[in-house]
Amino acid sequence: xxxxxxxxxxxxxxxxxxxxxxxxxxxxxxxxxxxxxxxxxxxxxxxxxxxxxxxxxxxxxxxxxxxxxxxxxxxxxxxxxxxxxxxxxxxxxxxxxxxxxxxxxxxxxxxxxxxxxxxxxxxxxxxxxxxxxxxxxxxxxxxxxxxxxxxxxxxxxxxxxxxxxxxxxxxxxxxxxxxxxxxxxxxxxxxxxxxxxxxxxxxxxxxxxxxxxxxxxxxxxxxxxxxxxxxxxxxxxxxxxx
Numbered sequence: 001x002x003x004x005x006x007x008x009x010x011x012x013x014x015x016x017x018x019x020x021x022x023x024x025x026x027x028x029x030x031x032x033x034x035x036x037x038x039x040x041x042x043x044x045x046x047x048x049x050x051x052x053x054x055x056x057x058x059x060x061x062x063x064x065x066x067x068x069x070x071x072x073x074x075x076x077x078x079x080x081x082x083x084x085x086x087x088x089x090x091x092x093x094x095x096x097x098x099x100x101x102x103x104x105x106x107x108x109x110x111x112x113x114x115x116x117x118x119x120x121x122x123x124x125x126x127x128x129x130x131x132x133x134x135x136x137x138x139x140x141x142x143x144x145x146x147x148x149x150x151x152x153x154x155x156x157x158x159x160x161x162x163x164x165x166x167x168x169x170x171x172x173x174x175x176x177x178x179x180x181x182x183x184x185x186x187x188x189x190x191x192x193x194x195x196x197x198x199x200x201x202x203x204x205x206x207x208x209x210x211x212x213x214x215x216x217x218x219x220x221x222x223x224x225x226x227x228x229x230x231x232x233x234x235x236x237x238x239x240x241x242x
Contacts, residue, residue, distance in 0.1 A: 008033065008107050013054040014080045015131060018236060020123045027117055031107045042083060042098040049092055052084035052114045057104030059165055061181050064096050073181040074139045076101070078165030080232065081131055087111045088118050088128055101177055102162070130235045137231040145224040146183065154182055155192045156221035159202070159211060161228065169211040196220070
């Protein structure tokens with residue numbers, strides 16, 4: 001991990017963009033920018049969380065590991081949120097791990113300093129509590145989606161959620177990585193991707209998925225994408241945070 005000497009930009013992360021300017025001015029000097037690589041583990045299960053991360057161009061997966069070596073994802077965080085929410089719940093560790101699934105940049109801040117901000121600022125505290133509610137909705141909706149909807153619908157949902165986090169229409173995900181985060185067999189993802197490609201919605205090569213028809217993906221996915229997106233817009237907006 002290499003630190004990059006940039007001045008943090010408030011609007012490069014949507015959660016930071018909602019902060020009061022006074023809180024941002026106080027927090028900004030304590031943030032540092034870091035470059036994250038795919039498969040990098042930010043913290044392991046049971047490990048003390050040393051830093052809280054605000055993704056800018058990277059995407060992080062929150063996962064549980066099982067005894068058989070498999071993992072199950074229950075949340076993803078991109079430039080709409082933060083990683084390490086558990087420090088605000090009175091715990092310095094968690095039973096899950098945080099893994100980078102899309103390389104890029106993120107801001108990070110020491111967990112103890114972030115907790116100071118949470119305790120000091122009522123505005124920042126209200127923002128974090130709203131974001132916790134968004135994550136709860138996200139996790140519960142994904143759990144329901146994985147049980148009720150087809151792999152094609154789940155893949156469309158996954159692609160749309162991640163498109164919201166990046167600039168452009170290209171995602172640098174392998175089928176194996178998507179399968180791991182969705183908790184399904186790689187062959188299932190490959191077959192679903194072929195169907196989406198035959199329909200003209202995506203084009204994919206090794207390690208890259210180009211979305212050609214976003215509206216088509218929206219029609220092919222289930223209601224879970226719109227539920228998650230609508231809850232984020234409802235809870236995290238200038239009107240609701242006043």
